Amino acid sequence: MSTVPENLRYTRDHEWLSDEDVPAVGITAFAGEALGDIVYLELPGVGTTLTAGEACGEVESTKSVSELYAPADGEIVEVNPAVTDDPSLVNSDPYGQGWLFRLRLTSTPELLDAAEYAALIGAEASR
Amino acid sequence: MSAVAPPTAAHPCPERDTAGHDQPSPRRTPLHDVHRGLGAVLTEFAGWTMPLRYGSETAEHHAVRRSAGLFDLTHMGEIEVTGPDAAAALDHALTGRLSAVAVGRARYTMLCAPDGGVLDDLVVYRLEAERYLVVANAANVAVVFAALTERAAGFDALVRDVSQDWALIAVQGPRSADILREVTASDVDALRYYAIDPAVLAGLPVLLARTGYTGEDGFEIYCAPADAPAVWAAVSAAGAGHGLVPAGLACRDTLRLEAGMPLYGQELTAGRTPFEAGLGRVAVLDKPAFVGRDALLGRRESGPAELLVGLLPAGRRAPRHGYDVLDPDSGVRLGTVTSGAPSPTLGRPIAMAYVPADRAAAGTVLAVDIRGSRDTVTVVELPFYRRQAGGHA
Numbered sequence: 001m002s003t004v005p006e007n008l009r010y011t012r013d014h015e016w017l018s019d020e021d022v023p024a025v026g027i028t029a030f031a032g033e034a035l036g037d038i039v040y041l042e043l044p045g046v047g048t049t050l051t052a053g054e055a056c057g058e059v060e061s062t063k064s065v066s067e068l069y070a071p072a073d074g075e076i077v078e079v080n081p082a083v084t085d086d087p088s089l090v091n092s093d094p095y096g097q098g099w100l101f102r103l104r105l106t107s108t109p110e111l112l113d114a115a116e117y118a119a120l121i122g123a124e125a126s127r
Numbered sequence: 128m129s130a131v132a133p134p135t136a137a138h139p140c141p142e143r144d145t146a147g148h149d150q151p152s153p154r155r156t157p158l159h160d161v162h163r164g165l166g167a168v169l170t171e172f173a174g175w176t177m178p179l180r181y182g183s184e185t186a187e188h189h190a191v192r193r194s195a196g197l198f199d200l201t202h203m204g205e206i207e208v209t210g211p212d213a214a215a216a217l218d219h220a221l222t223g224r225l226s227a228v229a230v231g232r233a234r235y236t237m238l239c240a241p242d243g244g245v246l247d248d249l250v251v252y253r254l255e256a257e258r259y260l261v262v263a264n265a266a267n268v269a270v271v272f273a274a275l276t277e278r279a280a281g282f283d284a285l286v287r288d289v290s291q292d293w294a295l296i297a298v299q300g301p302r303s304a305d306i307l308r309e310v311t312a313s314d315v316d317a318l319r320y321y322a323i324d325p326a327v328l329a330g331l332p333v334l335l336a337r338t339g340y341t342g343e344d345g346f347e348i349y350c351a352p353a354d355a356p357a358v359w360a361a362v363s364a365a366g367a368g369h370g371l372v373p374a375g376l377a378c379r380d381t382l383r384l385e386a387g388m389p390l391y392g393q394e395l396t397a398g399r400t401p402f403e404a405g406l407g408r409v410a411v412l413d414k415p416a417f418v419g420r421d422a423l424l425g426r427r428e429s430g431p432a433e434l435l436v437g438l439l440p441a442g443r444r445a446p447r448h449g450y451d452v453l454d455p456d457s458g459v460r461l462g463t464v465t466s467g468a469p470s471p472t473l474g475r476p477i478a479m480a481y482v483p484a485d486r487a488a489a490g491t492v493l494a495v496d497i498r499g500s501r502d503t504v505t506v507v508e509l510p511f512y513r514r515q516a517g518g519h520a
């Protein structure tokens with residue numbers, strides 16, 4: 001079963017946010033496993049304003065293309081250049097080097113804690 | 128990222144058929160428990176639960192190109208045609224001259240409709256003078272069986288769907304022969320490309336064929352379903368020292384795409400003849416009348432209006448099945464992408480598409496509508512990948 005770090009918060013769209021003032025955002029291990037090997041990421045540029053729930057990028061794996069949805073309202077302040085160069089970091093180190101961008105929040109997002117997210121993916125995995 | 132909800136998750140609940148037998152739907156291969164034990168991600172494909180990948184599909188792809196991969200292909204359908212007129216019946220039913228195939232050899236051929244449209248692409252093995260094994264795509268078994276049965280009427284030949292009698296395990300990759308040598312006393316090296324011979328593998332009777340769908344040297348092992356776990360285990364054990372890994376349908380698709388091999392339902396459909404796909408060679412037009420001959424003759428004379436080509440995108444996004452091919456200047460729709468994916472071997476996206484014949488020359492610059500943006504692509508000759516000479520075929 002996928003790991004769900006205790007110190008992160010999660011969206012129902014399988015993204016994680018770090019517990020920082022300007023959180024890092026990434027894709028969960030569960031999502032990475034479901035997508036397969038990720039080969040291309042299209043991420044919003046620095047300065048882009050995001051609206052929670054709206055598409056803000058693309059995640060392309062060998063077999064599929066998925067939209068990346070904004071996990072919260074905010075502004076992109078930093079994009080991880082390592083992960084755009086090597087998107088496989090999302091698979092190999094989803095909660096570390098595979099982070100996508102940092103988001104300056106403009107409202108308080110509704111997020112899941114680790115236990116809630118683990119319950120969500122447990123339900124999906126056994127569906 | 129809502130699309131993450133597992134489209135690939137296995138169906139955990141077997142359904143029972145009306146007779147009350149355990150008959151899961153989708154169907155399971157005799158290697159189902161082996162795949163589960165290996166941690167496979169399972170997917171439904173043509174009515175079967177099949178391994179999509181065991182770990183990283185990219186790693187499985189590279190293993191097949193560099194060493195070897197082990198595939199469960201039991202979903203493929205097998206139809207046996209036997210009897211004194213078996214050869215004549217197949218000459219009439221299919222586009223190829225199966226009567227000219229020697230015993231122990233195989234032929235890639237097609238089943239066409241009277242209008243020349245492709246109903247399935249097939250590998251046909253001649254097992255004995257009066258016994259052929261026709262291997263059909265899983266989704267088309269019923270169509271092929273029905274067509275062969277109808278077309279064999281009037282011939283002294285018996286057509287039987289024997290799909291339930293055969294499991295199919297493939298070993299594909301440059302180390303395949305090294306691996307097979309360890310599990311059979313048969314002369315593996317004497318088995319030529321597109322040849323088949325009865326063999327004993329791990330003490331079990333099999334049909335060993337040198338065929339495949341990956342662009343690499345490789346073997347396909349037909350065995351009794353009950354023997355499949357033992358065959359799989361023996362080949363796995365022998366392959367451990369040769370870099371053999373279990374490989375799923377995800378890498379099978381990227382391997383065949385790189386090799387420029389058509390997939391039924393994508394490159395091949397009832398709406399096109401073999402000529403559009405660049406496979407006119409499968410239509411043997413100088414043999415006696417066969418189903419589809421007149422239409423295929425006409426298509427050869429007129430030339431296809433559209434041709435299957437390779438596309439190399441300039442960018443990093445892959446054109447996918449169903450995307451529109453556009454004129455790069457006007458944006459007018461010219462054709463359709465049939466298959467596309469990031470190529471693990473080339474490290475860039477590749478695609479195949481049907482385009483008008485006058486836009487099919489290598490070097491032609493076209494565009495593909497990739498989810499709303501017009502991406503530049505260049506027409507290239509197929510295949511994208513060809514293995515080093517020196518091996519078989």
